[in-house]
Structure formats: C-alpha cells, structure tokens
Amino acid sequence: MTNEHSGESAAAPVTEPAAPGIRPFSIAFAAGVTVTKWTRLWAERRPGTPLEVFRAEADQQVAVLHERSADVSFVRLPVEQQGLSVITLYSEVQVVVVPKDHPASVFDAVTVADLADEHLLQDPDLVPEWRDVAAEIVDGSRRPLRGIQSIDDAVEQVAAGVGILIVPQAIARLSSRKDVVYRPVTDVAETRIALAWLSEETTADIEEFVGIVRGRSASSSRAPSREAEETAPDARVKKLGPVAKAKAKARAAAEAEAASAKRAGVKKPAATQAARKKKQSDAANAAQARRRKFGGKR
Structure with a gap:
C-alpha cells in the first residue's frame, strides 16, 4: 500500500493554547508519520479542545500511553499490544x-x-x-x-x-x-503504521479522533454511545417514505374506526373492510405517483 501519510514531522511538542481548566488532547507519533491531516480536521470539529502533538522514539511509542503522557499514539508495528486497542492504518515499503x-x-x-x-x-x-x-x-x-x-x-x-x-x-x-x-527491497515485509490507545481509557475524545482517522465525516452517522441510547432511545428510528407514511396513516384511521365500532357493539361488514383496503391502496398509489412526479420531493 502506498504510504501517503509519511514524511518529515517536527520532533518538538506542538501545543495549541488551552483555555483555563481544559486539558489538551495529546497525540504521539512515530518518526516518519505525518499527522497534519488529522490534527487539522480535529481543530475544525473540536475547536474548544486544543492539541498537544509530539514525536515518540521507537522504544517509547507505547510507553507514552501507559505513562498517560499521550491519549493516542501512532505506532510502527510490531509493538506490545497488551491492554491496548490498535487499528492498522497503512503499510510502508x-x-x-x-x-x-x-x-x-x-x-x-x-x-x-x-x-x-x-x-x-x-x-x-x-x-x-x-x-x-x-x-x-x-x-x-x-x-x-x-x-x-x-x-x-x-x-x-x-x-x-x-x-x-x-x-x-x-x-x-x-x-x-x-x-x-x-x-x-522487494522481498522484505512491509511495516505497518497503526493508531493505539489504552482500551480501559477510551474516552469520547479518543472515539472522536479514531473516527477522524478512519475517515468518518462530521455529518456521517455514528453508532450512539450507551449514554446516548439511554437518553434518546428513538434516535435511530428509521425515517418513513411517502408510501409508508400513507399506508400508516390509513391503517391508523382504520384501526381507530374499528375500535369505535367495537365499543358501539357494531360488527364491521366485509364490504366495509374491502373498502378500507382499497382506500389504503389508493392512498399508497397516490403517494407513489407524487413521488415520481416531483422527483422524490415531499
């Protein structure tokens, strides 16, 4: 795989100014890895959380995680992965x-x-x-x-x-x-660059950065966190199209009519049931026709 993320990077830490009380998000990287693309996207999406970026030597690229001096580390594999979450990003010749x-x-x-x-x-x-x-x-x-x-x-x-x-x-x-x-050297195995972090300390900031590195856009859908599922259980309900909406509306009306007739002790005749089904079908066909005519606009 072509290594389009490698190149020269400054070894000295680069820290953006932080507002009082806000801890910077810290990123370590192995020599030769350029993180500019991802840090730029972070700055656009999380302007309130500054970054600290520094290069870790080969024998420190995992140690910086265990020492809590970095939240995530771009490492050159192989590394000791005990206690880490690791996603491979690309290979190097x-x-x-x-x-x-x-x-x-x-x-x-x-x-x-x-x-x-x-x-x-x-x-x-x-x-x-x-x-x-x-x-x-x-x-x-x-x-x-x-x-x-x-x-x-x-x-x-x-x-x-x-x-x-x-x-x-x-x-x-x-x-x-x-x-x-x-x-x-054609017959030497390629090396791999990966993103690593402590599994037990997977914070919302880390999840956001992992999404950025994986190419997830700011507007793309994401699997909600457990907290989001508890506070907004209907957030993932599938949107209904015009045909489904028409059928649902007709069905709801029919169910309400049937419930009213049942309370009044009136048995709904078969002819009325047939008429109800026809009404549902007509409503669905009309919705489909409108959709074709107006190019999907509702």
Whole structure:
C-alpha cells in the first residue's frame, strides 16, 4: 500500500493554547508519520479542545500511553499490544539506504540476495529476510556495531561506506541527504503504521479522533454511545417514505374506526373492510405517483 501519510514531522511538542481548566488532547507519533491531516480536521470539529502533538522514539511509542503522557499514539508495528486497542492504518515499503555510488543505486529495486554480502548497520533480527541469507551471519564474520546512537549516526556511516541500512521508506526520506540514496527491497515485509490507545481509557475524545482517522465525516452517522441510547432511545428510528407514511396513516384511521365500532357493539361488514383496503391502496398509489412526479420531493 502506498504510504501517503509519511514524511518529515517536527520532533518538538506542538501545543495549541488551552483555555483555563481544559486539558489538551495529546497525540504521539512515530518518526516518519505525518499527522497534519488529522490534527487539522480535529481543530475544525473540536475547536474548544486544543492539541498537544509530539514525536515518540521507537522504544517509547507505547510507553507514552501507559505513562498517560499521550491519549493516542501512532505506532510502527510490531509493538506490545497488551491492554491496548490498535487499528492498522497503512503499510510502508522497506528500502535499503546505500552510498550514492553503490551498485544498488543504478537499480529501481533490489532483493535481499543482492545485499547478502553487505554489512548491516542495525540488529539483523529487525530484518530477518536479510539475516537468513547474509554472508556475515553464515560465516560468523559479523563485527559489532559502533558509534550508532541514532538513525542519523547510522546514515552517517552509510555515507562513509561502512555498511547499509534497511528501514521503512518514511524513515529513509526523513533522514535523506545528498551522499546517500535508497531503493525498495522487494522481498522484505512491509511495516505497518497503526493508531493505539489504552482500551480501559477510551474516552469520547479518543472515539472522536479514531473516527477522524478512519475517515468518518462530521455529518456521517455514528453508532450512539450507551449514554446516548439511554437518553434518546428513538434516535435511530428509521425515517418513513411517502408510501409508508400513507399506508400508516390509513391503517391508523382504520384501526381507530374499528375500535369505535367495537365499543358501539357494531360488527364491521366485509364490504366495509374491502373498502378500507382499497382506500389504503389508493392512498399508497397516490403517494407513489407524487413521488415520481416531483422527483422524490415531499
């Protein structure tokens, strides 16, 4: 799936001014995930609830939820999902980052077999497809990683010709520089971006944000909450069309007439019953005709 939501995002928290006593809705996101589309919609629909948006490092993208420093977190799977509600949003292509003059740079895409003789500047278990064919793993010649504390450190070593990286395309794009290039690796599994939050703390704000992320419009119907069902039990009653309305009106009139006749001890003749059914049918046909004539307008 094309990753149309990835890209560079500021790491520093972005907080909108909050009115006194109003707690901001806090959103964490993994590196490479752009949340602008969804935060813009939130601002339009919930102008009274400000947002706090910040980037969470890979080892903190779930911790921020358990620590209550974020209401929701855009995470890069896999993560520990115990106690979380998680919805997968989209997938990311994995790419190899190599020096600009590397042989792989002349191809549109490569396979792990093409990279089997390279030195990987990350934990091989993060890329099991490469690990299973890598020469340095098979012959035991793999050397320890040194001086890598961040993705920028790793890309710096790629540029120096020390080794390669295999990362999601969004990360490669975020860390791009003139002396390196990246190419898709066709036989490495795509990574997935998901939205996560604490299941036991699913608030109305979280439900609203989940709806925004899922593409629900402001005017679209939503399943009512338990409270809404209790206070407005008739909110989901289906609207009746003109034909159904005419039939219901005629039926109600007939039932009222029958009840009146019963109270008076008068048995309704069969001919009268037939006339009643005809009246209902005529009313329904007339309503249908009006609907055809006026294009559904009532």
